[in-house]
Amino acid sequence: MAGRVEGKVALVTGGASGIGRACAERLAQEGAVVVVTDVQDAKGAETVEAIAAAGGKAEYLRHDVTSEDAWIGVVAQVEARHGRLDILVNNAGIGLGGSVFDMSLADFQRQTAVNVDGVFLGVKHAIPLMRKSGDGGSVINMSSVAGLKGAPNLAGYCATKGAVRLFTKAVAMECANAKDGVRVNSVHPGIIETPIWDTIVGTVEPGSNAGPARPATLDAMAEMAVPLGFKGLPGDIADGVLWLASAESRYVTGAELVIDGGLSVR
Structure with a gap:
């Protein structure tokens, strides 16, 4: 099914790398005009170039x-360039x-600022434009399996991703009460091949809910921890994310889409 x-x-x-880049490319492939944002300017430009080369439309900010x-x-x-926003x-x-006993307050707060404050600010400032557009919209907040289960040595990360999970549900109910047509859902990835693992591998224990990190590679981690x-x-x-962004999920809001190979229910 195209478009x-x-x-x-x-x-x-x-959107310059990892899951964000994949989401940008997939949405563009299915017909969306995608605004990619990041602080990695070179990689952001590469993402936009790749989308354009594949026939899609995108820009980087x-x-x-x-x-x-x-x-x-x-x-x-x-709003100035496109006049509307449908998907965040x-x-x-x-x-x-x-x-958690070794983590500095500065690191805890930095992680919270990106993972929680960033989601709050996105909702606060993007949903009004979705409402203004008049056709509702879809907000997809990236949480994690770590937002569903606790894990040793990932307390700070779990705290942020758990916050995203419940924040999503509360905002979904607020939008539903407003009858504004905006749906709000969270996605919970498991062990996915992305750069974020560079700062997590080696910190959590074998058999933990967030996935073991004693093995040297992500493949070994997944083989040990993921049921699939x-x-x-x-x-x-x-x-x-594409499904949640599309009309196929028109009756879905306040939900959590877990994509983890069974990791969270093991």
């Missing part, structure tokens, strides 16, 4: 999701592993 988000305008934060002024500016640019993928995030026996790819998450 599942044809004519829609999508904003994807953290530098964007610090922890800054309210930056959010105001980005949403204003989206709050994907930007960082993962800092390590014992293998790691996921960014495209696996992008397919779920």
Whole structure:
């Protein structure tokens, strides 16, 4: 099925690499005009070039999701250039592993600023434009399996992703009460081949809910921890995001889409 988000305008934060890039490419492939935002300018430009080479439409904006002024500016640019916003993928995030007893307050707060404040600011400033557009919209907040289950040495990360999960549900109910047509859902990836694992591998214990990190490679981690026996790819998450962004999920709001190979229920 082609053109599942044809004519829609999508904003994807953290879209320069990993899951964000896969989401941007998938939405563009299915007809959306995609605004890719990140602080990785070179990689952001590469993502836009790749989308254009594949026949899609995209542009890149530098964007610090922890800054309210930056959010105001980005949403204003989206409105000025496209006149509407239909899809928001709050994907930007960082993962800092390590014992909570060793983590500095500065690192805890930095992780919270990106993973929680960034989602809050996205909702606060993007949904009004969706409402103004008149056709509702879809907000997809990137949480994690770590937002469903606790894990040793991932307390700070779990705290942020758990916050995203319940924040999503509360905002979904607020939009539903307003009858504004905006749906709000969260996605919960498991062990996916992305750069975020560079700061997590080696910090959690074998058999933990977030996945063991004693083995040297992500493949070994997945083989040990994931019931399906293998790691996921960014495209696996992008397919779920596309479904939530499309009219196929028109009756879905406040839900959590878990894409983890069975990791969270093991």
